[in-house]
């Protein structure tokens with residue numbers, strides 16, 4: 183792992199879906215076993231270019247996610263490396279038993295891509311807004327869950343999965359991300375990244391909330407609070423050592439996620455903390471609610487996924503620390 | 505025989521639905537225009553006479569139910585509901601806005617007159633079967649209407665529901681399949697061909713009809729036929745055009761979810777108003 187923080191956290195020019203497509207084309211060029219599956223959302227995912235390059239390795243099954251996951255599992259049993267995409271809710275909720283048994287229990291080798299995480303589903307509304315996808319998938323033994331924060335991380339993680347075996351769930355923003363890492367940064371699956379040192383409290387963040395966590399930390403620093411910021415991009419297996427170390431060294435933790443606070447980052451971090459190094463903890467995330475329709479910024483406000491709310495929770499956790 | 509006046513009224517309603525749908529989606533600048541416009545004539549036939557409902561009492565026990573399983577056609581149904589007095593027509597412009605009662609996909613808890621929550625394709629089929637079964641159990645004779653997309657019937661759940669509905673002889677369940685030949689990624693035929701839909705339903709024990717889904721007379725007649733048919737659920741396969749009524753969309757291959765500029769919206773509205781004027785004069 184060799185990471186460098188971006189000089190400037192700006193919105194990237196290239197959309198995440200395009201980076202996904204390009205990287206997969208690159209991988210497929212060197213590995214004839216790589217195949218791509220979709221359930222009638224290839225256009226939405228910007229995968230048309232892949233289909234042009236590798237028509238015989240592109241399978242758009244139509245609107246039938248459960249069948250797609252089963253087919254992907256079958257393909258993997260013959261040595262293929264399937265990357266199967268749908269929107270987050272349909273790639274998880276709609277086909278969980280296929281994920282669990284056909285992929286997980288059968289010990290097969292499948293990559294599932296669930297796009298439009300949480301509030302980024304915006305105008306598609308509540309039915310399409312996954313606040314639960316990672317929480318559901320986390321129940322599969324040995325699964326690896328990744329939520330890349332920007333294009334540099336996405337590219338590196340995708341490439342790494344080529345030579346790994348198992349069930350992978352990649353939670354993917356389709357639009358442009360905010361650049362967090364300098365080009366060329368590399369990552370280790372299962373290891374978190376400390377983005378900023380600090381000694382009073384640690385913010386543990388993932389996905390689109392990493393930028394907000396950094397903003398909140400910057401704001402809190404002006405008030406004399408020293409905030410550490412950690413990016414946990416592997417929800418499972420979670421980086422226990424780093425979390426324990428943060429608990430030990432900063433004595434308070436706030437998790438920040440674009441997901442229900444139940445079953446994903448907040449829960450996973452809490453499990454590590456209470457078992458190893460109990461310290462006060464707060465969780466920023468969706469407080470056990472269904473999604474709704476609207477622009478992303480409105481939804482972030484609506485569900486408390488804001489810099490203000492992070493600051494509030496930090497103040498709360500610090501008051502509990504005393 | 506259906507009276508000429510009824511047909512004219514329904515055609516006028518269909519044009520109004522198209523105009524309101526164009527306005528709501530155009531006002532936002534993007535939306536699921538293709539699949540909303542392809543099913544509009546059927547929605548007009550339903551709300552223009554085929555279906556029993558009461559705008560002042562959306563929960564009326566004796567009403568017929570509509571489950572639009574292709575929930576992204578919501579905007580067309582919202583337009584019909586507003587035009588029929590369930591809520592003010594101005595509210596249509598709140599589509600997808602913060603705090604709206606009109607989300608992109610149908611929601612029974614938000615919108616007056618929407619009977620079922622849909623958006624995850626395939627699920628509405630089972631919901632409609634459950635609703636029809638419930639009515640039957642209570643000895644009510646109201647009808648349950650179900651709208652499916654042609655791409656949507658690739659979902660296995662649809663066929664589980666279809667099989668079970670026949671088993672339970674749900675002859676008060678009337679299903680439309682909006683066979684506009686397209687799904688999101690292109691032509692259904694090229695992706696996962698659904699082929700002869702009517703025969704498939706018939707093989708599962710349903711009564712089948714296949715009609716021009718843009719022809720109001722055929723739609724009304726097919727619904728009447730279906731209502732008369734006993735002991736089997738009914739399917740009406742609608743041959744339709746995705747984006748029907750907005751020439752630009754009709755010609756686009758990818759017309760599932762589209763951007764609409766102000767100019768495009770105005771242009772489409774001009775064409776539709778002219779058509780409406782002609783029809784009113786007839």
Ligand SMILES: Cc1ncc(C[n+]2csc(CCOP(=O)(O)OP(=O)(O)O)c2C)c(N)n1
Nearest residue numbers: 222539623624625653654655656686687688
């Ligand atoms: C289970 C599920 N998978 C995927 C989607 C995303 N999606 C929404 S509409 C659509 C295409 C629908 O095609 P079709 O059923 O033919 O409807 P129409 O052409 O009438 O709009 C897709 C893939 C969804 N809403 N639900």
